[in-house]
Amino acid sequence: MEENQKFLYKYLNNPSPTGFESSGQEIWLDYIKPYVDSWFTDTYGTAVGVINPDAKFKVVIEAHADEISWFVNYITEQGYIYVKRNGGSDFTIAPSKRVNLHTRKGMVKGVFGWPAIHVRKKEGEPSPNQENTFIDVGASSREEVENMGIHVGTVITFDDELLELNDKYYCGRALDNRIGGYMIAEVARRLHEEGFRPDFGLYVVNAVQEEVGLRGAEMIAHRIRPNVALVTDVTHDTTSPGYNKIVSGDLQCGKGPVLTYGPAIQYKLQQMIIDVAQRAEVPFQRAAASRATGTDTDAFAYSSEGVASALISLPLKYMHTTVEVVHKEDVENIIRLMAEFLKEIPANHDFRYIQEAKKL
Known part of the structure; x- marks a missing residue:
């Protein structure tokens, strides 16, 4: 088994209940440390790996570490x-x-x-x-x-652990959203192995306490004060029985990452991600959030003076059960999309919708 797969199983099988995430965070940090310049944790256990920590322009990629x-x-x-x-x-x-x-x-x-x-x-x-x-x-x-x-x-x-279905799907408890921690760690690993070093500061954030109100993201957003936040979480596969597509949209495992539209999503950043996905030929789906996204995206978007934020979601079946199911190709495509986006985003990019007129 490859090292990243060993990490996936070890990390997903380790209990990480909300408020008690520390053992899982230690596993995550041990894996990511070789691929970052520095790391830190906060009082409640959010773990952060940093590349180019002295840069003024800061980009966050984030997942949450806790399970119900x-x-x-x-x-x-x-x-x-x-x-x-x-x-x-x-x-x-x-x-x-x-x-x-x-x-x-x-x-x-x-x-x-x-x-x-x-x-x-x-x-x-x-x-x-x-x-x-x-x-x-x-x-x-x-x-x-x-x-x-x-x-x-x-x-x-x-006590349910990770298994695979038909060699196409991962299945287990706490894929929401501990598999996100795996994906952002993989982004850091791939960038390191490809020799890519950003001009901006890259903060790989595995936040605690999302399941009780985005609490870890709120705390770490105020500490880092990033310019950009790219958050990953899970969303519902609405093609499985029991969903009303008129209400919940039409989303399916295996058809690619889901990009959400809503007030918390900075649409210039969203369009940049879409442009990257199309150039890199990464399939994606679209969803809409009527108010808040219900993810850590909201905590970053509305922190400090406002952070340009976007959400890339992983379609998932049977959320908040012990048999959550995701498609392996969707996991891979989110890793690819985030990595390609980080290679293209220019440092110091101004995402404001309304900018001052240039002086003549």
């Missing part, structure tokens, strides 16, 4: 554990799933329990929610649970 998860919220006298969401976790997919509880004593295995189907039919088929979804760690009392190192606030992740 759970917190222990209540432990019954009989040793059952009730949970609270950390990010957009979905109670409906939890029953019968295996989980890892992350304690200071080490990992504890557990399962989301659920009544048998014939019992549920007799009692009216309850829908999973916070009040009836529970974890069993094989304990028979609260004291036994606590002796394992589990307490209110212990963070919990699903």
Whole structure:
């Protein structure tokens, strides 16, 4: 297996729940360090690799590092554990799933329990929610649970790992958007191996806490104060069952990166990306956001005095489940598009819509 693929599996399989991303960030930094001049982290764990750090003009490429998860919220006298969401976790997919509880004593295995189907039919088929979804760690009392190192606030992740489908797709938990961290790291690696060094400062940013409101991006945007931000995240494949294309648009895995239009997207920057995609023959799709994009793009766009920002999304099936699916070609095409864009963007480019008239 190639080194980048080893990194992909190691990084994606490592738990990185929102607010507890540090172990994944260390894996990411270890991979990217040979391809950057310097690196730093902030108080909450956002990791940044920098090329040409002394340059005044700053360009960010960004993904977010955190995955949705759970917190222990209540432990019954009989040793059952009730949970609270950390990010957009979905109670409906939890029953019968295996989980890892992350304690200071080490990992504890557990399962989301659920009544048998014939019992549920007799009692009216309850829908999973916070009040009836529970974890069993094989304990028979609260004291036994606590002796394992589990307490209110212990963070919990699903234990599903990365696999491949039909040699065309990656499938697993937390592709949203930890595969973005892989893609931006790959951009840095390829630029390094091709001998390309930008005239501007390039900041490769793997931000924390996106799943609870773009918090890591907000913090790091104020620290870096970039001129340009190119953000990658995931978006829905709307051709899979359950989507209304009239509402959600027509997007499909395997047909290329998705470029989003909306108020937070700086359209001069967007057009530059489109021009690069067309010259490099990178297929792409288009989407529209009625207000905010709901991604870290918004945090960069509206930070400080405003940052020229754009979003390149990876089509994904089954978002916020343990079987998120993306097409390998889309992953490759986003890496290519970002790398080609960085080769073409001129340092000190003025993206303002309205510029002062030149003096005669």
